[in-house]
Amino acid sequence: MALASFLARPISKAALVALGVAGLVAIGGLGAWCAVATVHNMVEDAAAAAKAERDAHWRAEIAEANAKAARAEAEQARAAMAAEASIKSAEKGREDALKELEKQNAALADGDRRGLGRARVRLLNKAR
Secondary structure (H helix, E strand, O other): OHHHHHHHOOOOHHHHHHHHHHHHHHHHHHHHHHHHHHHHHHHHHHHHHHHHHHHHHHHHHHHHHHHHHHHHHHHHHHHHHHHHHHHHHHHHHHHHHHHHHHHHHHHOOOOOOOOOOHHHHHHHHHHO
């Protein structure tokens, strides 16, 4: 009952001014809160964009380094294959030379003889 009689009384000018000021302060606080929230979102967006840009940069650097390593690996593989082919060729040449030397040795007189004759020494000197 006391509350009903209090609410039934007319509001004074001072109370109206106080309510108006309180309303303006509330609206200003709400506006400030919205402004802070907007700035906070802008900062988060800028940070996310910077992080994405940095990640893209380093992904590109890593991809470039991987490509460079792959090229070097391929070059080493080509060099190894060329060296292997050269070695095989040299081995084949040596085998062919040995077979030719054995054929010439067998063609000499007394081919089954064990000692070194003049003809065999000349044959060995040519093989050097």
